[in-house]
Amino acid sequence: MKKNILITLIFLCSIKITFAETYKVKTLEDFKSIAEKLVAGDKVIIQNGNYTNWFIELNNKGTAEKPIIIMxxxxxxxxxxxxxxxxxFKITGNFIYLQGINFKTCVLKKAEKSTGVLIELNGTSNCKVSHCNFESNVVKSQFMPLVVISGNGELNKIDSCNFTSNVDNQDVQIKVTKESFPLNTKIIHNSFSFKNKVSWKNGNGGECVQVGQDPVLLGNQTPKTFVSENTFTACNGENEVISNKSSGNSYTKNHFKNNDGELVMRGGHDCIISDNSFEGGTGGIRINGTGHLVTNNKITGIKTAIRLMYGMAKGKTKTGFYISASNCKITNNTISNADTGILVGDSKNADWTGKFDVKKYPSPVLQNVQPFDNEIYGNHFKNVKIEILKQ
Structure with a gap:
């Protein structure tokens, strides 16, 4: 019996008992002094105030039951x-939640060996950014995002954040490269609003949400991003309010109001666009690529509600700067107060000579491959001059 008691005592002494801690920080030095010590269940409270010149990386590991909360x-x-x-805030760990932070009038720049980003989730799993505010921030170089999700992580979330009046930027970017991309990211319950036209000469780089960056060579990558229950109001940054440039993503239950731009399948395949509502503005849904399902959307007060585009090539294996819309299902959408409900065959014979790098993208320059094998049925039209126009 004495032997058993001794073994038990040795076992108990070998167990490292840890308790969750709450830390209050006021300076970057305060935060860095405790950063490496953070364990599952810990909470870091940043005291109210104005902050500049911060940069911190968190590689800690929380758990589902005990996340690490930075608030x-x-x-x-x-x-x-x-x-x-x-x-x-560069987060590279797991189960780290960042919440309640206000990023206002930041000026994002590129330095010699670094780039200004407000938040990056890099290679993380089960991390979350919630109830943060991004207002009147400005970027000084084209194609710079405020928030980036990158690397080979999964199940990260941008939830209940507000993006308003930001300038010349992309708001949220899902980074897709040949080597890595995050899986099953959720961008949900966010508000995007009052985004003016970008100042860049070619008019690009002002998306609210961008899922992938290279639709020509990397459009077949499948990050399976889920964009749902967000609102987009007066988002006029560029022609693509949401830019899909990869495959297997879902866009559901979002509300678009008075935007100068569209929900765009710029590249990629097999995406779901369902149960969204569009009210006013210049565009609804634009489709390139194959196998998309466009269903149960409500579009009103837009000149052309849904556009299926010509391409330079077709299918999932051919290289084309644009891929013709094919094998898509356009069904059970409700379209009202439009000139054209569904346009099959936009940008016919558009000539892209000199407009992209044909060495990088070995694609024909003429957009002359018409949409084909698309199923269009069961849609509902009210006060629409031309319900379905094929050209």
Missing amino acids: AETNGQVVFSGDVERTI
Whole structure:
């Protein structure tokens, strides 16, 4: 019996008992001093105030039951501003939640060996950014995002954040490369609003949500991003309010109001576009690629509600700067107060000579492959001059 008691005592002494801690920080030095110590269940409270010149990386590991929470003392009263040349919050761990932070009037720049980003989830799994505010931030180089999800992580979430009046930027970017991309990211319950036209000469780089960057060579990558229950109001940054450039993604239950732009399948295949509503503005849904399902959307007050585009090539294996819309199902959509409900065959014979790098993208330059094998049925039209136009 004495032997058993001794073994039990040795076992108990060998167990490292840890308890969740709550830390309050006021300076970057405060935060860095405790960053490496953070364990599952810990909470870091950033005290209310204005902050500049922050950059911190968190590679800690929380759990589903005990995430590590980084939060504002009071939602919206922890304000980051000023010049940003490095990532303010770079998260590379798991189950880390960032919440309640306000990023306002930040100026994002590229430095010699770094780029200004407000938040990056890099290679993370089960991390979440929630109830953060991004207002009147400006980028100084084209194609710079405020929030990036990158690397080979999964199940990350951008939830209940507000993006408003940001300038010349992309708001949320899902980074897709040949080597890596995050799986099953959720962008849900966010608000995007009052985004003016970008100042860049070619008019690109002002998306609210961009899923993939190279639709020509990497459009077949399948990050399976889920974009749902967001609102987009007066988002006029560029022609693509949402830019899909990869495969297997879902866009559901979003509301678009008075935007100068469209929900665009710029590249990629096999995406779901369902149960969205569009009210006013210049565009609804634009389709390139194969195998998309476009269903149960409600579109009103838009000149042309749904566009199926010509391409330079067809299918999933041919290289084309644009891929012709094919094998898509356009069904059970409700379209009202439009000139054209569904246009089959837009941008016919558009000539892209000199407009893209044919060495990088060995594609024909003429957009002359018409949409084909698409199923269009069961749609509902009200006060539409031409319900379905084929050209």
